[in-house]
Amino acid sequence: MSRRRWCFLVLAVAAAVLVGVYMSRGYLLPPMAYWLDVGGPPRRADYVMVLPGDANVRPFVAAALVKAGLAGRVLVPKTESAPEVDDGIYPSSDELIGRVLVHRGVPPEKILILSGSSNSTCGDARALADFLESSPGARVLVVTNHYHTRRARWIFARVLKDRAGQVSFVSAPTDGFRPDNWWRVEEGFLAVISEYLKLARFIVGI
């Protein structure tokens, strides 16, 4: 076979693969988002921890877990403040989560702000590790969005080491998109693709 034919064959196969992938995106893309979700059914625990971010959903899920009697108290990590928080335009993440919890009927005395100044999931895991030093037997439910649970579980397992078994993850849904239509909605596309990039970064260890 001549070189030209080889090139043509390679290009034809590549084009066919691309067309095939595009045609079957409805089957290929949902598993990408489902794979990221490792949240389990909520179990009884001593605490529920709300990871900072998406205050439109996560603290609402935590409040529901407390009100259903599945968790006793809520742990909220303190975060590094953003410029608009420094300027007093918006409340800090922990304050916002606290406001939602109280609004949803969680008594303020059941809300525990963890010390530290986290700016990442790793920082949140370290805050929980510090807390578990003083409460070694506590079982904790960690609430975060469904697409974030796999990376969060990996990070918490790395940071908590032997205590990782005391933690289980609850998937919070998202407004605007689901795992089966994420690529059709801009927020879903940004969330899932950036989550894969963060996973790659975590695996590479940068």
Add this chain to the structure above:
Amino acid sequence: MSASQSTAPHGKAPCVRRLGWRLIWRAAMVAVVLAAAVPVAAWLAYPYVLPVTGGLLVVDEPCGDFSHVLLAGGDHRFDIAAELYRENSSRRLVLIEPYPNRLVRNGIIPSFENICRCELKARGVPSEAVELIPGEVCNAWAAARLLRQWISDHPNARLLVLCNRFASRRQRSVLDAVLGPEDAARVFIRGLPDRRYDETNWWQSRCGARQFVFGSLALAYQWCRGESREDPQQWSPDDYERMLCRMVGDASS
């Protein structure tokens, strides 16, 4: 089978194999050279390449004089808007209210309009200088459509849009797509840099890298797909709470 039929394939096969192996060998060599050269080149060139990639997301247009300022986002936007008002008190500051999220609907945080008015008032801008374009929008495309109507109602207006620096290219692109060329020429973009990073150093901070990635992905999505066509579905915390209570009740009974 004739002699010619039986010998032709045997005669050709070694030639094909040789050509195939030679191509594979060359491809492997190219791959090895690239694998070695790309990281070295990237390491040598990143101080020059990364600012350029950051700059691809940024639009900062000289606009001369303008009559209105739209506060779409960006760090220090209230300070800058107030300064622009003080420069020329006939200028009007324009707001577009986003569709209220769950926190606003539940009264946990004030609405966008209330926050803006409060912050501008604190910076000495009188309330009559602030104009809200009626309507609530759920994304940049809906905001651009609202703006199209407003521009046609204000034929002499020249509008400066203040927005996040890494969202400015996308903002320009959405406005160009929605507004006609004449209307788009009356709208100017100023991408406001974040106090922690800009396009010249975004990779040095976590938030800069995050915003760069989000800005790039959002721009890519917009170029490839345009506006999202799906109806945004809202999750109900009350339904979730009821479901959990039912689940706990079933487990205990």
